Amino acid sequence: MKKYLLMLLSIVIIMPMLSGCWDRQELNQLGIVLGLGVDKDGDRIKVSAQVVVPNEVSSRARGGKGTPVTQYQATARTLLEAIQKLTETSPRAIFLSHVRVLVFGEAFAREEGIYDIVEALMREPSARPDYYVMVARKTTASQILDMLTPLDNLPAEKLFNALDISSKSWAPTTTVTTDKLMQYILTPSMSPVITGVEINGDPVIGGEAKNIESIKSPATLHFSGLSVFKKDKLVGWLDENHSKGYNYIRDNVKSTIGAVNCPGGGYVTLKTLRTSTKHSVKMVNGEPQIRIKVDNVSTVGSVECDMEIGSMTAIKEIEQIAQERIVELMKETVSQVRRKYHVDIFGFGQDIYHKYPKLYKKEEQSWDDYFMNLDIKYESNVQIRRIGTLDNSFNKKAKE
Incomplete structure (x- = not known):
């Protein structure tokens, strides 16, 4: 009898530990963010989130005409506050585990510095640090993430894949993930270098469906030189030849x-x-x-x-x-x-x-x-x- 009571007691103690669904989140309740943009808005931070539209992604094979992604924006004093504030307009909870690119606006990187943003995302347990970081050249991160791209329906995924391939086959570009970027910032003798991304064409048309309805897109995204930082602030750019020289070194x-x-x-x-x-x-x-x-x-x-x-x-x-x-x-x-x-x-x-x-x-x-x-x-x-x-x-x- 004592043996059975001991077994029953063990089961009662162990059962709560076996509950694996305590923090589950239903897929139809999540807004999956693929691209995150950070810009300056006065003395505040403007966050732009490129979110997948599941119905349009699944229906494109059946002739869906809507855009596969949408963008939500919010402004606040800090990054995480702005991300949480996105729920004022997004009908779903913001989910950061599938972020593919983090884009800094040139003005923000030059005037505010990127350390606080990088640290906040490193602290956030839901955000994996394997996405690529880039700087929007001569434009804002919001405009970069507002562009629709041909061939790859998801623009942030296109940016990730394009930079990954380019860094392996074209010397003037390179990839930087958040954990590597943090290491560079914290090392006194190592200043960060990040690939720049630029818009060719009219950014207004780039955000419209007609940008992907013709053989030659009116507006395209392309990588443009490497941005040079002093500690965590942007100080300038390397051209194509100097970017190649940097990567050789x-x-x-x-x-x-x-x-x-x-x-x-x-x-x-x-x-x-x-x-x-x-x-x-x-x-x-x-x-x-x-x-x-x-x-x-x-x-x-x-x-x-x-x-x-x-x-x-x-x-x-x-x-x-x-x-x-x-x-x-x-x-x-x-x-x-x-x-x-x-x-x-x-x-x-x-x-x-x-x-x-x-x-x-x-x-x-x-x-x-x-x-x-x-x-x-x-x-x-x-x-x-x-x-x-x-x-x-x-x-x-x-x-x-």
Whole structure:
């Protein structure tokens, strides 16, 4: 009898712990947010939420004519307060677990700084930190999230996928998630860099259904350079070439395509198959010297000059030109950042910290000043493994 009573008591104690539905939320009661935008509205924060319209998404295959997403906006003193305030207009509870992109308006990032927003979202347990962060260039986050996009019905999903693919195949773009961004902001010797997104065309038409009803959309979203931050405030932008140089230095380039000049005029287009960048530090005359080495393996994509591309001499010549071009890109990028922004976005401080921690600790609080005179050496090694299915170009014969 005692045995049965003990078993019954155990069941009574364990049963409440097995209740797995105490915090359930019904799908038809949730407003699933895919894109979150943050803008400045006077001295307050304006939050824009791109929310999925379930009925339209499911009905598009059956010829639905409504938009697949809608946008709700609210203004408040803090981010989470504004998100909660969205329920004044949204008929469903705001659900942040599926956010794909976080967009900062350029004015907000430049004037207010992004730290408080990033920290608030990191604290929020329902928001996963694996979404991509971007800055709306020459526009607001609200306008970016108001755009309808062809091919992918969900604009925020389009932005996520496009940046993910672009960062792997096009050197001037890069991805930054919230946890990585927080790490950059909190590191004294590492300033953040975030990809910018811009509107080409009329943003008003971009938010209308006719933007996706023609072969060529009147308004499109495209990535435009990298934004440079000092701590958590935007200070400027890198153009396409300098963005590429930054990514080479940071070992962010996976694959890309670029043209190099032929000695007699014209171009050879090289497609990068793989690349890796290594940093090393050594003491020279009592001062640290950063050494950057890029190893690049490429293939010839196209030949638009009179070079005899099938000879080893020509291949070695192109490799030398490509090596010089990569070194030039990295040098120009560091020079531009030093001249215009005076911040270390390359992680050189962390390189020194790992090799000479005592020296780093001494200079940590004034690292950006130390970075201005840091000795940096560049090296590039390009190997062309394939020249395609043709040896030489038909260019010369075609013009005879």
